[in-house]
Structure formats: structure tokens, C-alpha cells
Amino acid sequence: MNPDQLFHAALNAHRQGQLPQAESLYRQLLATTPQHAHGQHYLGVLCHQSGRYQEAIEHIGNAIRLLPGNADQHNNLGLALRASGQLEAAIHQFRQGLKLAPDDGDLWQNLATAQHAAGHLLAAKEAYREAMRRIPQDPDVQAGLLNVLQALGNNAHQAGSFVDAELHFRELATMQPGNAAGHYNLGNALREQGKPAQAAESYQRALALAPEDADTHNNLGNVWRELQRLPEAIACYERAIELDPNLYHARVHLVHQRQHLCDWRHLAEDVAEIRRWVREVPQAQVSPFAFLAMPGTTAQEQLTCAQNWARNRYGRLMSEAPLYQEQPRTHGRLHIGYLSCDFRLHPLASLVTEMLELHNRQGFKISAYSYGVDDATPARLRLEKAVDHFVDIRPLSLREAAQRIHADEVDILVDLTGYTQASRSGILALRPAPVQASWLGFPGTMGAPFVDYLLSDAVITPDFDQDYYTEKLALLPHAYQPNDTKRPLADSPGRAACSLPENGFIYCCFNQSFKITPAVFACWMRLLKATPDSILWLLESNLGASANLQLAAKAHGVDPQRLIFAPRIPLDQHLARHIHADLFLDTLPYNAHTTASDALWMGVPLVTCRGNTFAGRVAVSLLQAAGLPELVATDLESYEALALKLVSEPALLQQYRKRLATTRDNSALFDTAGFSRDLEALYLTLWQARHRVQPAGC
CATH class of the missing domain: 3.40.50.2000 (Glycogen Phosphorylase B;)
Structure with a gap:
């Protein structure tokens, strides 16, 4: 047979699934006509089908060199490269194919799949969208896009980038409105951004589709709590526990919200059980803040609770290399960074605002890093003016926020929120500053190796209590709590x-x-x-x-x-x-x-x-x-x-x-002026101690 006859015979056998016969004929063809581009191409395709990916790559590569400009060849070479784990090379081949056939839906799909496997999720998302424009009814394309959106949302949420998480989960929920998990995840992203009413709507949609999901009932309870709808919150927690008796955090939420309602039925028994979990079930998610208010808890138990929480919540972040490495400072003044979600009309403002205003700017540079809602109140505006730099890090992920603090060369980072609502203590877990401290927001130990000091006083935390704190106690000479003597005061009302x-x-x-x-x-x-x-x-x-x-x-x-x-x-x-x-x-x-x-x-x-x-x-x-x-x-x-x-x-x-x-x-x-000087003296002491003893994590 001549070369064309050999090629068509091989191709027919190939199409009929007679792979050994087809391979024999392809090889006969190439033995006599090695420059036959189509023979090289389809022998490569057959090798791919047989799991011999390197041979496939060689033959299809030969075909491209012999006959450039064929989109199918680039597509099939990309598939062989992808199958062999050479994802970046595969992506390159799919892109080469798309230059020749930009409307080929299969090429767009294959590019998206390779990008997903390589971890290029945003690029994969866009490629799947392009594929859907060409082949909108293809179930594999739709499934691929949904998987990428899920992965993007999960990654963004885990990184603390809740704006991005909302974007991805919202698209997923729109594409697949019957998927309860999509609505649940969207609710989580909304709640983290301080949008409880919208989060409640998403959780309710999820429960309409999956009414037996205990986690969704629990999280709906959380947003009802934030919306001050405590009876509804309690009903959700009770239902969550009914569905999953081992949902420890739901039980903790239930007990704490009953305390908010002054419903003391079974309080002693409930608290005894939660104290046992703290001691014996370290994986139980017992909120350290809720635990502080439970009657009978000891300082040792509060320490254990906080340590369990830190390991469970921040273990992955703590395992990463710290952002701060020993390096020379490039500035003269000691740079203090205050981190909080409560730079707004909040009790924190009535404590710290005047103190911030009175900081000695000759010796100190003061920055505020805010991840809470801007309520546009006079209290917020005054706080913004009280510091040298007011930085809104709310849109940033945990790592992006930590990188910003690190890039700003903050010397001492002071967390004013701790384990209270909307906490982003994961920023500290990434160690953006050489010295890190906890103050005011959370009245207890954070139980975390990434917090070096707890700012307090000798009445609240006498030296003999040091064993109950993972932080080193940094004591102010008087009360640890500052005050704003410029609090506004209305006219006195009558009785x-x-x-x-x-x-x-x-x-x-x-x-x-x-x-x-x-x-x-x-x-x-x-x-x-x-x-x-x-x-x-x-x-x-x-x-x-x-x-x-x-x-x-x-x-x-x-x-x-x-x-x-x-x-x-x-x-x-x-x-x-x-x-x-x-x-x-x-x-x-x-x-x-x-x-x-x-x-x-x-x-x-x-x-x-x-x-x-x-x-x-x-x-x-x-x-x-x-x-x-x-x-x-x-x-x-x-x-x-x-x-x-x-x-x-x-x-x-x-x-x-x-x-x-x-x-x-x-x-x-x-x-307040004296307090500010005392606090500054304490900061200088902590900074000087830094050069004698390195804090953990650096």
C-alpha cells in the first residue's frame, strides 16, 4: 500500500477501536514516510489512549513541527502533557491552539481543566466561562466551573479574603440555586463581612434545601444572635444540637445566649459539661470569650480553653514562616500599630481615643489598622484623626493585611480585639511585627505563641498568676484601662x-x-x-x-x-x-x-x-x-x-x-496624659527587651 492507503487503513482501524492493528499500520507508514505529519499525530493520539504519554508527546510534537498551524494537534499535545503531569506545558499548548481556533469550546475547556489542576483558579474560572459561551449545554464544562468557583471561594474564605469569597460563592449559588452548600458558604462569607441580615437569607435558602444540616442551623443561630434576635438564635442552636449532639460549639453558643437572656435553667449542669470539654476534648470549639463569663471557670481552665482555640483555629497559619525576620529598622520613631474591628461608635472608642491623640509623636509613630465597618460616626472620624495613619484593611485577606503591616515596619503590634466577635487574630499568627501584644478587647490570655505580651496591671494579673498566661505580663503602674476625658455629655434628664x-x-x-x-x-x-x-x-x-x-x-x-x-x-x-x-x-x-x-x-x-x-x-x-x-x-x-x-x-x-x-x-x-506616658514607657521597655530575648516565632 502507498502512504495514503496505509494512513487511511490505520485511521479506520483506529476509529473502530482496533488499536493494536492501527498502531502496527501507523508504524509501517512512519517507517517508510517519517515526515507524514498526520501519521505522527494520530500515532501520538493512540499512544495517549494507551497511557504511553511520553511517546504521545514525542509523536504529536513531531507532527506540529512537520505541519504547523493545526489547532487539533496543539489540543492533543496539551492533553498528553496534562496526563503526564506537565501542566504548564499543557497550558501553553492549549493557548497555542486557541490562537488558531479561538472559538473552539473543547480547547477552552481543556485549558480550564489544566489551569485548575495547576492551581491557576482565577484563570481557570475565566477559561470555563469562555467554554460555556461556546458549548453552554456541556455538563462537564458547567461542573468544572462550579468546582473552580467552590475552590476559589474556599481558598478566599480560608485566607480571610471574605469579599472575594462572597463573589465566588454568589456566582456559584446563582449557577446552581439548588445546591445547599453554595448558599451555606455564601452565608459564611457574608457573615464575616458584618452582613448578618444577608447571611441569614443565605442560610435560610440552604436550610430550605437541606433542613437536616446541623452546621447551617448553628450558623443561622449566630447571625440571629448578631441581629439581637435571641429567641430565634436559641431555637437554631437547639435544633443543631438535636441533629448533631456532638456539635460542641453549638452547645457553647446556646449556653452563652441563654446567659444573655438570663435563662439560668440548667446553667450549672451545662457549664460543668463545657468545663469538662475544655479539659478533656481539645478539639471542641469552645469560644474563649463565652467561657470567660461562665460561673466557676478557673484561670487554668481559661488558659486551656484559649490554647485549644488557638491550635484549632490558627494551627495552619502558625506553621507558616513568620513574615517578620530579623532586619534593621529604617525609621527612627518607635512604630506602634493598633489592630481592631471596633474603631467606630463602640465602647473601645470611649477608652482609647484621647490616649491615641496624646501619644508623643516625637518618639512614636502611631498607626491604626481597622477591619471593622466604617459607621461614619463622629467617633470614627475622631479616631481616624487621632493617629498618624489610619489604614482600612477590611477588604484584605489575612495574609494581605499582615503583609501590609509588615511592609509598614510596625515595631509593636497591639491587638485590641482578641477573641471577641469578628476577631482576625490570624493576622498576628502570621507574625508581621517583631513584638506583638494583646490589650483591652479580650480580658484573658489568648493562649497563643504569636502573642508575646499581655498589657495589664498588677491588680488584674499579679505576678504569681503568670503561669495562667502564655503571654509575658506587661504591667502598667495603675489601671490597665485608659479613659477618654472628652466623652460627650448630654443635658441631664429628669427622673x-x-x-x-x-x-x-x-x-x-x-x-x-x-x-x-x-x-x-x-x-x-x-x-x-x-x-x-x-x-x-x-x-x-x-x-x-x-x-x-x-x-x-x-x-x-x-x-x-x-x-x-x-x-x-x-x-x-x-x-x-x-x-x-x-x-x-x-x-x-x-x-x-x-x-x-x-x-x-x-x-x-x-x-x-x-x-x-x-x-x-x-x-x-x-x-x-x-x-x-x-x-x-x-x-x-x-x-x-x-x-x-x-x-x-x-x-x-x-x-x-x-x-x-x-x-x-x-x-x-x-x-489620660499620664496614662499615655506610662504606656509609652512600657512600649519602650518591651522594645528594649526585644534585643535581649527574642519573642517566640521570630
Whole structure:
């Protein structure tokens, strides 16, 4: 047979699946006519089909050299290269083919598949889109695009790039509206961006498709909680646990939200179980913040809880090489970076703003790195002006944010959020700064090797408690909590405007409802009984808590109407209404923090009880700095006796009010300029220690 006859005979056998016969004929052809391009091409295709990829690459490569300009040859060479694991070379061949046949849907699909395998996900996404324009009904193309979108979304979410995650998951959910996982993942990305209402819609769509998914019920509960719809949140957590009894974090959320509602049924049993998980089930996702407020938890257990959390959440990031390596500084001033999601109208602003304004700019450069929502309030605008550089890192991934901080040559990075809502402590896990510290946001240890210091004071964290903290304790000389003496203050309202009686003694507590425990509330009820003309003025955290506290009062034999709830109002108005409070009653095991400073600033004496953990000693520290250590009790019995003594001795109580008023501007608690100098001295000490002992992770 002549060469053409041999080629057609081989091709016919090939098409009929007679591969051994076809290969024999191709080889006869090439033995006599090695320059036969089509013979080289199709023998290469046959070798590919037989799993002999290197032979396929050689023969198809020969065909391209002999007869350039054939898109099919580039496509088949790309397929052989892809099958042999040579992905970049395959991508090159598919692109060469597309130069010749730009409307070939199969080439676009093959390019997308190779790019996906090579990890070029964004390029693969665009290539799949091009393929869909040419072959829109091809199920493999649609499946490939969905897989790439899923991978892109997962990678973006894991990296903390939630804007990108939303983009990818939204496209996936639009393409495949019947896929519950797509809506679930979109909900997660929306929630991380502070869009709880939109996240709730996505979770609800997911549950309509997969009503038995425990994780979706749990996450829907999280956004209901953030939207202050606590009964709905609790119902979601209960359903999640019903579906998966081992969903530890759902149980923790449930118990903590019941605390917000002051629903104390089974509280002791629930807390005992969670404490056991902390000790015995390290993989359980027990929120360190929720754990701080659970009665009976010890400093050792809080340490273990935080360490478990750090390993579970940040283990992968901690295993990566730290961004900061020993290198010379290129600037003169010590660069302090503050990291927070709460640079807005938030209690943090009433603590740190003036301190930021008063930092010594000759010796320090001050930057704020914000990943929270810009609420466009005067508080936000003032914070932006209070620092040298205000950087919005919200759109950035964890690594991008850490790289920005590192590129800015921050010397000491101070995390003001810790393990509270919307935390992005993973930025610290990447070690962008040589010295990293935790302060103010989270009242406890972070249990993480990437936090070198915990800024505190000797009252809250005495030296003998060092073993309960993975951070080295960096102690300020007075209270660890700064104050803004420029807080706005509205005109004082009348009692009637506050729904208060015109006469009678007013106990108050403006702490959040989750801090109120059965033991503390029982103490308050005994005080009300002992002071017949008194009322208890509480913050209206939520309607459920108000109703439950009134029921609890009735159970204690106290008229529920003696509990009056103060609605949430702007800070200046809230401060102004303090004028009607006679005595602030603190909580335990989680003290008043910012609320204590507010009360003392407004001249309201505060009685507290010294706890055994960080969160339970903050008010003790504030009272000591305010010059009122006598108002600290060592246990609830003496706390109750002290409060009763003050209410029964009006002259003594008035003496304390007068002391607060006359010494306020001179006390260590409200000396913001002095606090700023003390903090700067502490920063210099930490920086100097850096050159003697390297912090972990560098």
C-alpha cells in the first residue's frame, strides 16, 4: 500500500477501536514516510489512549513541527502533557491552539481543566466561562466551573479574603440555586463581612434545601444572635444540637445566649459539661470569650480553653514562616500599630481615643489598622484623626493585611480585639511585627505563641498568676484601662424621663445581661428586700432578659416592678442619666469594664467583688486607680454587706460621691496624659527587651 492507503487503513482501524492493528499500520507508514505529519499525530493520539504519554508527546510534537498551524494537534499535545503531569506545558499548548481556533469550546475547556489542576483558579474560572459561551449545554464544562468557583471561594474564605469569597460563592449559588452548600458558604462569607441580615437569607435558602444540616442551623443561630434576635438564635442552636449532639460549639453558643437572656435553667449542669470539654476534648470549639463569663471557670481552665482555640483555629497559619525576620529598622520613631474591628461608635472608642491623640509623636509613630465597618460616626472620624495613619484593611485577606503591616515596619503590634466577635487574630499568627501584644478587647490570655505580651496591671494579673498566661505580663503602674476625658455629655434628664420614681434609693448595673449570674442576682434581691424604698435600674440588653429577670425577682419575693430597664441610647445621653443612680452594683465572675469607668466618671460609687480571673478583677483595678479601694469586697457575702452599709449610711455614700467628684480630674484612672506616658514607657521597655530575648516565632 502507498502512504495514503496505509494512513487511511490505520485511521479506520483506529476509529473502530482496533488499536493494536492501527498502531502496527501507523508504524509501517512512519517507517517508510517519517515526515507524514498526520501519521505522527494520530500515532501520538493512540499512544495517549494507551497511557504511553511520553511517546504521545514525542509523536504529536513531531507532527506540529512537520505541519504547523493545526489547532487539533496543539489540543492533543496539551492533553498528553496534562496526563503526564506537565501542566504548564499543557497550558501553553492549549493557548497555542486557541490562537488558531479561538472559538473552539473543547480547547477552552481543556485549558480550564489544566489551569485548575495547576492551581491557576482565577484563570481557570475565566477559561470555563469562555467554554460555556461556546458549548453552554456541556455538563462537564458547567461542573468544572462550579468546582473552580467552590475552590476559589474556599481558598478566599480560608485566607480571610471574605469579599472575594462572597463573589465566588454568589456566582456559584446563582449557577446552581439548588445546591445547599453554595448558599451555606455564601452565608459564611457574608457573615464575616458584618452582613448578618444577608447571611441569614443565605442560610435560610440552604436550610430550605437541606433542613437536616446541623452546621447551617448553628450558623443561622449566630447571625440571629448578631441581629439581637435571641429567641430565634436559641431555637437554631437547639435544633443543631438535636441533629448533631456532638456539635460542641453549638452547645457553647446556646449556653452563652441563654446567659444573655438570663435563662439560668440548667446553667450549672451545662457549664460543668463545657468545663469538662475544655479539659478533656481539645478539639471542641469552645469560644474563649463565652467561657470567660461562665460561673466557676478557673484561670487554668481559661488558659486551656484559649490554647485549644488557638491550635484549632490558627494551627495552619502558625506553621507558616513568620513574615517578620530579623532586619534593621529604617525609621527612627518607635512604630506602634493598633489592630481592631471596633474603631467606630463602640465602647473601645470611649477608652482609647484621647490616649491615641496624646501619644508623643516625637518618639512614636502611631498607626491604626481597622477591619471593622466604617459607621461614619463622629467617633470614627475622631479616631481616624487621632493617629498618624489610619489604614482600612477590611477588604484584605489575612495574609494581605499582615503583609501590609509588615511592609509598614510596625515595631509593636497591639491587638485590641482578641477573641471577641469578628476577631482576625490570624493576622498576628502570621507574625508581621517583631513584638506583638494583646490589650483591652479580650480580658484573658489568648493562649497563643504569636502573642508575646499581655498589657495589664498588677491588680488584674499579679505576678504569681503568670503561669495562667502564655503571654509575658506587661504591667502598667495603675489601671490597665485608659479613659477618654472628652466623652460627650448630654443635658441631664429628669427622673420621669428615665422612667424612675421621684423618690427612693436607686441601685444600678449597666453591665450586659450575660454578666448577671443567679448568685449575684440573688444578692441583689436581698438588697432590695432590705431597702424597701429602693429600685434596681438595669440596662435593657434585650426584652427576653428583662422578662426573665422580672420572673426571677418574683420568685425571690420581690415585686418585678422594682426592676426598671434603661433602654439603649447614645453614649452622651447614657452618661447623663447616671446622675440618678445612687450605687452601682457590679457583677461576678465578669466585672464591669467600660461601664465601671462610665459610672466612676459620672461620680457614681461602685461596689465590686474581687474575682479569681482577669475578667473578674477589672473593676477592682479601676476602683483602686480612682482612690476607692474600700469599695472592693472579697466575696459575695461581704459585697452584699458593703452595699447594705452604704445604703444605710447616706453620709458615707455621699462622702464617696464627693471624693469621686473632687478627685476625678487628678486620679490615676482619669489622667489620660499620664496614662499615655506610662504606656509609652512600657512600649519602650518591651522594645528594649526585644534585643535581649527574642519573642517566640521570630
